[in-house]
Amino acid sequence: MFRITLPDGSVREVAPGTTPADVALAIAPSLAKAAIAARVDGELRDIGRPFEGDSSLALVTSKDEKDALELARHDYAHILAEAVQNLFPGTQITFGPSTDDGFYYDFAPKDRPFTEEDLPAIEAEMRKIIGKNEPLIREVWSRADLIARWTAQGESFKAEWAAELPENEELTVYRAGKGENAWLDMCRGPHLASTGKVDPNAFKLTRVSGAYWRGDQKNAMLSRIYGTGWLNKKQLDEHLHRLEEAAKRDHRRLGQDMDLFHLQQEAHGSVFWHPNGYLIWRGLEAYMRRAIDAAGYSEVKTPQVMDARQWEQSGHWGKYRENMFVIPDEVPNTEDEGPIVSDDAEWMALKPMNCPAHVLIFRQGIKSYRDLPLRLYENGCCHRNEPHGALHGLMRVRQFTQDDAHIFCREDQIVEEVQAFCALADRIYKDFGFTYSIKLALRPEKRFGTEEMWDKAEAELRDAVVRAGLATEEYGWEELPGEGAFYAPKLEWHLTDAIGRTWQVGTIQSDRVLPERLDATYVGEDGERHRPVMLHRAIFGSYERFIGILIEHFAGKLPVWLAPTQAVVATIVSDADDYAKEVAAALVKAGIRADTDLRNEKINYKVREHSVAKVPNLVVVGKREAEERTVALRQLGSDRQQFIKLDELVAMLATDATPPDLK
Known part of the structure; x- marks a missing residue:
C-alpha cells in the first residue's frame, strides 16, 4: 500500500495503480468532478496517472488558475497539431509549447507554408476535436519503438529529436482517441484528461510566422501557428480587448505618428532618433541625473571597446561570447577573398555591459573602507548581438544605453544600500505613474561562486526588501528559483502599465563573484585587503526600452514635462x-x-x-x-x-x- 499525504496533513493508504482521480472521488464526488490535475510531490501531473510510491498530493482545480491555464494551453497546442494533420495530410509536427498568453505549434508543411487564410478552417477542426472529447492517454515507449514509429510515419523531425534525448530520460507519448486512428505526439505532459476539458469558445488562432527548426537558421524553415487560449470565453474576450488596446498603443506606430524615431536595415537593431524622440531621451536623462546626483552617485564614462582578456577574466567571454560583437586584428587580403585574421590577433569586443569597466575604475588607486560605499553611475552604451528574429522596435535592440550603476560596498553596508535603492526606484516609478511588483531571482544551476556566497547574497537581498516593507502580497513579492544571473541573485521590478501588462525593468544584484575575478580590493579598518561587494543596479533598464514602455503606457500622451512639443x-x-x-x-x-x-x-x-x-x-x-x-x-x-x-x-x-x- 502507498501512503498519500494530503495538504491538511491527513494520510490515505491506497493500492498500487490508484490515481489522484481515484483519491478525489473517495473524498467527494464534487471534488472528483472539479479536479483537473494533481501536484504529486510538487510536480504537476495528469489526474489519471497512477502513484508510484508514497507521495504528497494536492489536487488542482480550475480555481488554481496558473496551473489550469498552463494545462489548457498545452492541450490547445496538441489539438491544433491534430487539427492541422487532419486537414493537411503529410504535414510533419515538431514542438508545441504553451506561452504566457497562449500557445503555438511548429509544422513542416508538405506542399506550402501556412497562411492566415488557413486559420478559420483550422479553428473549426479544433472545435470538432474538442467536441469529440477524445481521451488523452499517457504512454511510455522505448526509444527504438518510438523512433521506428516516427520514421514509418515520415515524421523525421520527431525521429531526430527522439534519437537525441538523454538515454536515461523516459520517453512519453500522449494518445488522443482510441484504436488505429488515434493521434499521437511525443510529449512530457501533463495534460487534461480529454480534449473536451478545454472550452471550445475560449481560444483563437492569431497569426502565422516562419521559425527555424530548433531555432537555428541553418536548419529547415517551419510554419509556426500562434494562438491564445483561456479557461472561458470571458477571459478570451478580455484578452482580445487588451490586444486591441495594445495595437492602438504600439510604440512603433506612435513613434511614426509623433515623428520620434525610425529603424532601418542599414543599422539593423539600432535606433535613429529624430529631434522629437531625442527630446524625450534628453528629458529622461536629465531627470535621472538629478535623481542620482541627489542619491550620492558619481557619473563616469567608460570605453566602448575592451580587450578580450578582460572579458575572459570577468567570465563573460565563456558565458556570453555568442551575444558579443567581437573585433579581431585583421590583415587586408585581396578584394575577392576578404580579410585574414592573423595568428597573433588581439581580440577586442564591443562591451555588452558596463560592470567590468567600472571595476577597473574602482581599482585605480588604493581604496579605504572609509571610501565605501562608492556609487559609480554611467549612461553606458552597450551592444549585444541579439538574434535577428528577436529584435522588436525599441523593446529589443542591439545597441542600447543603460542607466547603469555599480555600488562598491562593505558587507555591513549591503542591506542599507539595497534599501536605499528600493526607495529611489519606488519614487521614480511613481513619478511615471507605474505600480510594480518585486521578485527575487535565485541561484541558477550554472553559476560562479561558492554556495556560501550565494547564501549570503540571497539572504541580504531578501532582508533588505523585508526591511523596506516591500516583501508583501501588495507588491507581488515572489521568489523565482533558478532565475538569477550566473554571477549573482537579483531583485527585479516588474512594472504594470495602463492596460495591465507587466514589464521587467529595474534590477539590483548582489555580486561577490566579479570583484573576486577582477581582483577588486579595499583596505579595511584592520589594515588588511578585503573584497568589496558589488551591487549592479538599474531603474530604467535601458533608455530605448523604457521610452517604448512609456509610449505604450501613455498611448503617446506623455506627461507634459516629457512631451517633445508641449x-x-x-x-x-x-x-x-x-x-x-x-x-x-x-x-x-x-x-x-x-x-x-x-x-x-x-x-x-x-x-x-x-x-x-x-x-x-x-x-x-x-x-x-x-x-x-x-x-x-x-x-x-x-x-x-x-x-x-x-x-x-x-x-x-x-x-x-x-x-x-x-x-
Whole structure:
C-alpha cells in the first residue's frame, strides 16, 4: 500500500495503480468532478496517472488558475497539431509549447507554408476535436519503438529529436482517441484528461510566422501557428480587448505618428532618433541625473571597446561570447577573398555591459573602507548581438544605453544600500505613474561562486526588501528559483502599465563573484585587503526600452514635462499671426517647448493633425483673442475648450512642464 499525504496533513493508504482521480472521488464526488490535475510531490501531473510510491498530493482545480491555464494551453497546442494533420495530410509536427498568453505549434508543411487564410478552417477542426472529447492517454515507449514509429510515419523531425534525448530520460507519448486512428505526439505532459476539458469558445488562432527548426537558421524553415487560449470565453474576450488596446498603443506606430524615431536595415537593431524622440531621451536623462546626483552617485564614462582578456577574466567571454560583437586584428587580403585574421590577433569586443569597466575604475588607486560605499553611475552604451528574429522596435535592440550603476560596498553596508535603492526606484516609478511588483531571482544551476556566497547574497537581498516593507502580497513579492544571473541573485521590478501588462525593468544584484575575478580590493579598518561587494543596479533598464514602455503606457500622451512639443499656438485667421508669435514667445521664455502653426488651413484640420502627433496643449487664437489678449486652450484628450488670459496660460503650462522632482 502507498501512503498519500494530503495538504491538511491527513494520510490515505491506497493500492498500487490508484490515481489522484481515484483519491478525489473517495473524498467527494464534487471534488472528483472539479479536479483537473494533481501536484504529486510538487510536480504537476495528469489526474489519471497512477502513484508510484508514497507521495504528497494536492489536487488542482480550475480555481488554481496558473496551473489550469498552463494545462489548457498545452492541450490547445496538441489539438491544433491534430487539427492541422487532419486537414493537411503529410504535414510533419515538431514542438508545441504553451506561452504566457497562449500557445503555438511548429509544422513542416508538405506542399506550402501556412497562411492566415488557413486559420478559420483550422479553428473549426479544433472545435470538432474538442467536441469529440477524445481521451488523452499517457504512454511510455522505448526509444527504438518510438523512433521506428516516427520514421514509418515520415515524421523525421520527431525521429531526430527522439534519437537525441538523454538515454536515461523516459520517453512519453500522449494518445488522443482510441484504436488505429488515434493521434499521437511525443510529449512530457501533463495534460487534461480529454480534449473536451478545454472550452471550445475560449481560444483563437492569431497569426502565422516562419521559425527555424530548433531555432537555428541553418536548419529547415517551419510554419509556426500562434494562438491564445483561456479557461472561458470571458477571459478570451478580455484578452482580445487588451490586444486591441495594445495595437492602438504600439510604440512603433506612435513613434511614426509623433515623428520620434525610425529603424532601418542599414543599422539593423539600432535606433535613429529624430529631434522629437531625442527630446524625450534628453528629458529622461536629465531627470535621472538629478535623481542620482541627489542619491550620492558619481557619473563616469567608460570605453566602448575592451580587450578580450578582460572579458575572459570577468567570465563573460565563456558565458556570453555568442551575444558579443567581437573585433579581431585583421590583415587586408585581396578584394575577392576578404580579410585574414592573423595568428597573433588581439581580440577586442564591443562591451555588452558596463560592470567590468567600472571595476577597473574602482581599482585605480588604493581604496579605504572609509571610501565605501562608492556609487559609480554611467549612461553606458552597450551592444549585444541579439538574434535577428528577436529584435522588436525599441523593446529589443542591439545597441542600447543603460542607466547603469555599480555600488562598491562593505558587507555591513549591503542591506542599507539595497534599501536605499528600493526607495529611489519606488519614487521614480511613481513619478511615471507605474505600480510594480518585486521578485527575487535565485541561484541558477550554472553559476560562479561558492554556495556560501550565494547564501549570503540571497539572504541580504531578501532582508533588505523585508526591511523596506516591500516583501508583501501588495507588491507581488515572489521568489523565482533558478532565475538569477550566473554571477549573482537579483531583485527585479516588474512594472504594470495602463492596460495591465507587466514589464521587467529595474534590477539590483548582489555580486561577490566579479570583484573576486577582477581582483577588486579595499583596505579595511584592520589594515588588511578585503573584497568589496558589488551591487549592479538599474531603474530604467535601458533608455530605448523604457521610452517604448512609456509610449505604450501613455498611448503617446506623455506627461507634459516629457512631451517633445508641449504646446502649439494655432491661428484661426491670418490676422492673428502676430499675436500667435507673441504667445509662443511668452511660452518659450517661461521654459515651455512651444511652436506656432500659422498655415492657411481650417482650424479643425490643425486640431486633428496635432492630436495625432499627441501635442498635449493646443492654444487657439483668432482675431477676438488677439484683441482681448486671451487664448482658447484645448488639451489633448478633452473636448472642452478653456478661454483664459495669456498670463494665466503661461503660469499653468509652466507648472505642467516642470519635471516631477523640481515641483
